[in-house]
Amino acid sequence: MAILYCFPFVYFSMYQDFANRSMLGYLIMIVVTSLLAFFGKFFSNSIPFIIGNILSVITSFYFIHEMTGNERWNGYFKPLTTYQLLMLVSFLNLIPQFFAMNLANKYKNKVND
Known part of the structure; x- marks a missing residue:
């Protein structure tokens, strides 16, 4: 589960915003990370959630750092x-993930009852 989180979700979203002027990347990020959080909590525990989000931020940071030479990129997000x-965005993306994890707990408790 943590390996799926390694995808640079924030970089992908920012790149889609920059290159295509599309907010669809942010929506995809929210949906995918929320699903990962839901299934991670439903089938195991919170460790993949914590490690995965850290790894996603690190990989996003790496790719964003590679784009810093592009002047248009640096001025786009003013x-x-x-x-x-x-x-x-990384912090705000945690909010729907917490809701998904809470939903997974409720669903798991309902199934176990």
């Missing part, structure tokens, strides 16, 4: 820098 947006 007033935030790309790194600030990475941290903000």
Whole structure:
């Protein structure tokens, strides 16, 4: 499960926003990471969630760092820098994941009763 989280979700979303002027990447990120959080909590515990989110931020940071030479990329996300947006989106992406994990707990308890 943690390996699936290694995908640079935030970078992918930011790149889709930058290249295609599309917010679809952010929606895909929310749906996929929420599903990963749901199934991770339903079938195991919170460890893949924690490790996976850390790995996703690290891989996103790497790819964003590679794009820093592109002047259009650096100015696109104003007033935030790309790194600030990475941290903000990563943090905000935790919110639907917590809801998904809570839903998984409720569903798991309902199935076990």
